[in-house]
Amino acid sequence: MSRIHHYEGEEIIVEFDLSRCIHAGDCTRDLPDVFSTKRSGRWVKPDAAPAADVARVCAQCPTGALRCVRKATNQPMDMPPDRNTVQVVTDGPLYVHANMTVNGDPERGYRAAFCRCGASRLMPYCDNSHRESGFRDAGRVAVRVPSKQTDGSGKLAINSIADGPLMVQGTFTLLDASGHEVCVNSGVAMCRCGASNMKPYCDGSHTSSGFQSDK
Numbered sequence: 161m162s163r164i165h166h167y168e169g170e171e172i173i174v175e176f177d178l179s180r181c182i183h184a185g186d187c188t189r190d191l192p193d194v195f196s197t198k199r200s201g202r203w204v205k206p207d208a209a210p211a212a213d214v215a216r217v218c219a220q221c222p223t224g225a226l227r228c229v230r231k232a233t234n235q236p237m238d239m240p241p242d243r244n245t246v247q248v249v250t251d252g253p254l255y256v257h258a259n260m261t262v263n264g265d266p267e268r269g270y271r272a273a274f275c276r277c278g279a280s281r282l283m284p285y286c287d288n289s290h291r292e293s294g295f296r297d298a299g300r301v302a303v304r305v306p307s308k309q310t311d312g313s314g315k316l317a318i319n320s321i322a323d324g325p326l327m328v329q330g331t332f333t334l335l336d337a338s339g340h341e342v343c344v345n346s347g348v349a350m351c352r353c354g355a356s357n358m359k360p361y362c363d364g365s366h367t368s369s370g371f372q373s374d375k
Contacts, residue, residue, distance in 0.1 A: 169206025180225040224269035244332035250299040253286035260316040278354040284320040299337025325349040325362035
């Protein structure tokens with residue numbers, strides 16, 4: 161059963177995918193008149209701010225849980241980024257902002273959060289299980305791969321390997337937890353079992369940690 165909820169305004173429709181929300185809180189901080197989990201009933205009121213502002217905040221949702229559709233054309237208002245980025249989150253997931261496919265399926269909102277702790281029940285996506293599992297990682301990048309001569313654009317193909325890492329094919333800029341650019345990568349394996357000593361990269365620890373996931 162679909163977990164996507166629709167909130168209709170005069171100009172736009174806000175789509176909310178409950179299964180992808182990890183309560184990062186960006187939307188409620190930026191536009192509390194529109195997005196508020198404290199009010200009873202509908203938590204999204206699209207007409208409480210200009211449509212352009214609502215679309216901007218939806219497009220910044222780090223997990224892709226929010227998306228705006230223009231009512232007049234019934235077309236999404238999301239636009240692919242000028243460059244692909246993968247950001248490591250302290251004690252949390254990987255935030256990816258890119259024109260991408262995930263296990264062969266297009267990612268419609270150009271944003272997604274991928275599990276790094278190995279405990280998600282929504283693999284390969286994050287479902288906030290890192291908070292319960294006690295996963296810890298400062299979000300620093302110990303191994304700095306030399307940057308490639310590319311602008312970090314194009315399409316990413318992200319595929320989860322059964323009982324193994326997250327393979328990211330295509331060029332992207334890697335950001336640490338502070339948002340600092342580390343390097344431009346292409347074709348790397350990212351840890352999702354939580355045990356790697358080379359986070360965010362895979363070092364093969366999934367084979368000894370007993371990590372299992374077929375998604």
